[in-house]
Amino acid sequence: MNRHSGPVRGGQSSGPQQDQGPGPRHFRRPLTTAVAAGLGATLLSSCGSQQLITFGDMASGYNREVAFMSIFAIALSVIIFVGVSYALFFTVNKFREDKNTAEPAQFHGNNRLEVILVVVPVIIVMFLALLTVRSMAILNPVAEQSTKIDVLGRQFWWNFSYPETTANAGGNVTNGNELIMPTKQDVALTITSGDVIHGFWAPNIGGQRAAMPANLKTWNVDTDRAGIYQGNCSQLCGGSHANMRYKVIALDQERYDTFLAAAKAYRAPEPATRSPEARGYNLFMKGKPSTGALACAACHRVQGTTAAGAAGPDLSFFGTRRTLGAGMWEAMTPEHWEAPDAKAELHAWIKHSPKVKPGSLMPTYDGSEYLVTGKKVKGGVLTDREIDDVAAYLRSLKLPEEADYWNETPVYGSTDAADNTSAQTAKTSSPTPGGNQ
Numbered sequence: 001m002n003r004h005s006g007p008v009r010g011g012q013s014s015g016p017q018q019d020q021g022p023g024p025r026h027f028r029r030p031l032t033t034a035v036a037a038g039l040g041a042t043l044l045s046s047c048g049s050q051q052l053i054t055f056g057d058m059a060s061g062y063n064r065e066v067a068f069m070s071i072f073a074i075a076l077s078v079i080i081f082v083g084v085s086y087a088l089f090f091t092v093n094k095f096r097e098d099k100n101t102a103e104p105a106q107f108h109g110n111n112r113l114e115v116i117l118v119v120v121p122v123i124i125v126m127f128l129a130l131l132t133v134r135s136m137a138i139l140n141p142v143a144e145q146s147t148k149i150d151v152l153g154r155q156f157w158w159n160f161s162y163p164e165t166t167a168n169a170g171g172n173v174t175n176g177n178e179l180i181m182p183t184k185q186d187v188a189l190t191i192t193s194g195d196v197i198h199g200f201w202a203p204n205i206g207g208q209r210a211a212m213p214a215n216l217k218t219w220n221v222d223t224d225r226a227g228i229y230q231g232n233c234s235q236l237c238g239g240s241h242a243n244m245r246y247k248v249i250a251l252d253q254e255r256y257d258t259f260l261a262a263a264k265a266y267r268a269p270e271p272a273t274r275s276p277e278a279r280g281y282n283l284f285m286k287g288k289p290s291t292g293a294l295a296c297a298a299c300h301r302v303q304g305t306t307a308a309g310a311a312g313p314d315l316s317f318f319g320t321r322r323t324l325g326a327g328m329w330e331a332m333t334p335e336h337w338e339a340p341d342a343k344a345e346l347h348a349w350i351k352h353s354p355k356v357k358p359g360s361l362m363p364t365y366d367g368s369e370y371l372v373t374g375k376k377v378k379g380g381v382l383t384d385r386e387i388d389d390v391a392a393y394l395r396s397l398k399l400p401e402e403a404d405y406w407n408e409t410p411v412y413g414s415t416d417a418a419d420n421t422s423a424q425t426a427k428t429s430s431p432t433p434g435g436n437q
Contacts, residue, residue, distance in 0.1 A: 176313025267304030
């Protein structure tokens with residue numbers, strides 16, 4: 001079965017609807033929209049993200065197949081419920097004591113009834129089992145031509161690596177907390193965890209899958225529609241489980257190829273001499289031993305430099321990304337990380353990450369204590385100007401403009417109607433007390 005052929009069910013449009021108000025823009029049925037938005041709001045009501053988890057997205061072949069199977073399961077459930085309820089009330093009403101004063105007839109069993117009560121459930125279960133096996137046979141096989149992406153979950157962030165694309169500077173193309181994928185084809189995600197069990201959950205492109213340590217599981221996701229979707233960790237994994245988010249950016253093939261080519265050729269820009277970026281680069285690579293400030297390069301990778309750390313998210317394209325702290329903050333204004341609010345968020349994050357995201361393992365740079373393998377360690381010190389220099393270097397790590405995957409990509413599930421026009425016009429969210437770059 002070709003899961004990507006034919007029109008999308010559910011009457012979804014190819015772009016966001018401007019006149020529908022807040023909530024998922026790709027549903028036309030008001031009840032479904034209301035339920036999905038309500039559930040998403042409940043799930044994320046304590047979060048600072050402006051984008052909600054949305055359900056029932058029929059732009060995904062995975063979701064269409066599951067919906068097809070669910071129709072029969074739900075229909076049978078309704079029939080059984082109505083039938084049992086009718087039998088119950090009919091029996092209670094017919095054989096009420098005030099209507100039957102005679103001694104009830106005495107008999108032993110009812111062979112016909114017993115056969116019916118055994119055979120009918122067996123037939124129902126066998127029918128549902130066949131539907132399930134059929135759906136599994138369609139959804140589970142991973143085709144050789146699938147686009148392959150490796151997913152790593154760690155407390156409390158995500159890394160997305162492209163094993164078939166080796167960067168010219170060495171190593172695989174990798175991006176932290178933002179998954180870029182093509183539309184109209186299967187994408188094979190190989191998921192694992194670097195610490196505890198996490199749950200990979202982006203319902204717009206497929207179902208949930210567990211990310212387990214030392215265990216590689218590959219499965220298909222897909223969507224027929226370009227857009228930006230919300231993903232979350234769905235498995236309780238620690239103090240900032242609710243702050244372990246990510247974005248899925250689905251691009252048409254041409255734009256995806258442009259991104260991948262630019263990412264492959266990317267090398268971090270050389271900062272101008274004596275510029276804030278140059279000072280930030282030195283601090284990023286070497287830290288400040290005199291005050292105990294650790295080098296960022298020890299934990300983070302930046303493509304095209306000697307920074308090759310693997311303990312934290314890849315920062316190669318940080319200036320192009322619009323999220324910070326694994327989605328805790330979103331720099332969605334046209335100024336992105338140059339906006340005053342976004343600059344303040346980035347500064348606060350670098351200065352004392354565990355203060356704004358409980359459980360973050362990133363060192364502090366204001367001299368405060370932080371936890372390392374359960375033990376308190378005193379952090380190093382950087383001045384506010386030095387922190388701003390590091391932030392300036394991070395903001396300079398950008399892909400070429402034509403490879404900016406956020407530009408003109410619709411945002412689905414946004415709580416702000418303006419956000420659904422494109423990522424260019426979305427608002428910047430406020431920091432929430434309570435992940436990782």
